[in-house]
Amino acid sequence: MDKEKTKKADTDGSTEAKPTAEVKTSAKKAPAKTGAKIPVKKAPAKSAAEGDVKNAPAKTGGKAPVKKAPAKKAPAEADESASKLVISSSPHFQTTENIPRIMYTVVTALIPAMAVSVYLFGLRVLMLMAVCVVVCLVSEYAMQKARKKSVRVHDGSAAITGILLALMLPPGFPIYGAVLGSLFSIVIGKMLFGGLGYNIFNPALIGRAFLQATYPVLITTWVDPGAVINAVDAISAATPLAMMKFGGEATGLGALFFGNTAGSLGETSAIAILIGGLYLRYKGYINWKLPLGYLGSIAFFAAIFWIYDSSTYASPFFHVMAGGAMLGAWFMVTDMVTTPVTPCGQWIFAIGAGFLTIIIRLFGGLPEGVMYSILFMNAFVPLINRHTKPKVFGELKAKKT
């Protein structure tokens, strides 16, 4: 089974790289064969597929927004297509962007959050991050070897998964748990779907969700910043969200902003994440609609409840800065692979995830809802893409006869 699929994907992939005349036919074939899992990242994606917008599945149609698209390389056939001639209609963009560059910029953007977590929780978190990253890289390499695909570990996407996963773990989380989570992220969450560009769910969040179900006690054992981290006798503390939910105590906004609270490694400090996120925005790698829509809808729905009863429900500022909302908004909602490509779809995705986050936080069993809300919306991305396809210029609605 596996082998066959791989072969199919490969043949499809190589047709994609051929000149546009043939791209048309392959785009038509694609949905039937592999169910829209081929990320066609032709240079100016829109124009190339123009004639086929109706037939091509939404995901294929515009997987890579023009700006971010690696000019000549699609991830699935980076090696083969480099030497091939790509013919497409205008506009043409000349750019040096490619996947490794994007990925390493994201890593750079995560540095402030990592640095703050080391400052707050001590050197142990460095080891946690290193373990996550190394296990992610090694398992991705192993899976690519095992499936006889070209090895592209160096593109850095696995490293980001590792870092993000580590940033979502509590400081005292055991190393073996981090290893297990990283393995699950890459092997089940990413490689079994076909690797970068094929995965439906955000791999880091999949790993975190698996750990949440596997070690429910360990993953909710938090410590206050500055406490000596020793997995054996750390004094357990409550996160701001847990204190809010179960104790009705709101943490000060200052502490939330600078990160002086108990929580996951990289989620405590809003300012550090914000710096990274704005840097990414400055580089043009993320679309402002996604983080803005997500944080905005969190704030909006939180505000509704806050205005209704401000003694029971926390303020919108609290909800935006507490827990994983910031990290989720800047680094997970903006994931290029697992979020919609159309502007309208991005709004739907971001607002839907924000709404779910608030619903889970206020009425669910868990204090935090960022992870499940994003995973839940990830599942709807193909559907959202399909229904928010932009109209091709000059397109008329087919009249029913």
Add this chain to the structure above:
Amino acid sequence: MNKSVKMIINLTVLGALAGIILAFVFKMADPLIQINKEKELKAAIFTVLPEAKDYRTLTKELKDEEVTVYVGLNEKGEPIGVSFKADGNGFQGNVGIMVGLGLDYLKLKGIEVLDQVETPGLGDRIREQGFKSQFKGVEVHPKIEYIKFRKPEKPNQIQAITGATISSNAVVVNINTAVKKVTELFTERELRDAASLPGGKE
């Protein structure tokens, strides 16, 4: 033979046969099943009322439901406490608790978790001895409360399980509801009189 007649005979014979077999098996199995249930109940009552050696059953109607309490007796046949079931929703489903209460309706004598489907390793720690034993001697007036992250300060408080607040809360709420129901429905007098009732089937 006519088709429909055959069909009717088929099903009638099958149904009758099935009925006979089931009646026979049920007659054999039912006493054993009753004994099993009895054993289970007895074990639960004697856990929550440690001094009890025997018990009597009292039942009263409250609106549509039947409320049953079990009055525990010591070896001299004196009533030493009352126990009853407290059911209610937990995190994932019903949390059924057997509650042992002093006859003066002031303090709990113990609790036992009978049914629960809480998250293993987290919510199902309500079954742990450390959690259950907190309820021994807890005052039920005005109601039992749980607190988090600290040791209980008042005689009507217990400490919730960290990370399993909902399950801990469910236990407390179920007990409070059941205690309220029982204390309103049965007078102490009635419970003491129950001691002279004839014993249950052994």
Add this chain to the structure above:
Amino acid sequence: MADSVEKAQLPEEETQSLSYELVKGLWQDIAPFRLVLGLCPALAVTNSLLNGLSMGLATLFVLVASCTAVSIVRKLIAPQVRIAAYVVIIATIVTVTDLFLQAMTPGISKALGPYVPLIITNCIILGRLEAFSQKNPVLPSIMDSLGTGIGFTFGLVAMGFVREILGFGSIFGFTILGDWFTPWIVMILPAGAFLLMGGLIALVNYISHKQSSQGEEA
């Protein structure tokens, strides 16, 4: 098995098919993984080895008994009402099993909960009745149902084994993995059942795929 075949004194060709009927359910058509039937109990009650084993055995008993019964009366039943008749037969046997478990092993009965009565709706049973027992004599029917039932039990035991050892660190309630092992709670939860089921289906498919491709080469 050879014994029963000899005793039956069947002609040569039937003897071969008898063993085939038994063996096919053990691997080639193993119920939870190849036929992907009977998933409800396979997912719901396999959180420990004992539960999986007892559920498998209960289903095995019901399967063999109802296949035998249907095979005996297959010529008497009017085809128009056969499904109704099968359901009556299955329901009777299931109820007997349920009462037996409640009376003799209350612990297991409590752990299996509503899933013993739910054996009635297990599609493996109605499937084997409809596909095999109603057309075949008693002995092949017994063989067929025995094979399918053992295969199903094996599937549940495999699920229960993995889930118990990872979820509790124990086998049949005895701790195997020591304190160093933190149980994977997810394996006792429904999510773990689905994960494992997917993994095992993939494994079985992978192995049989390999077998068949080797067979072609040879």
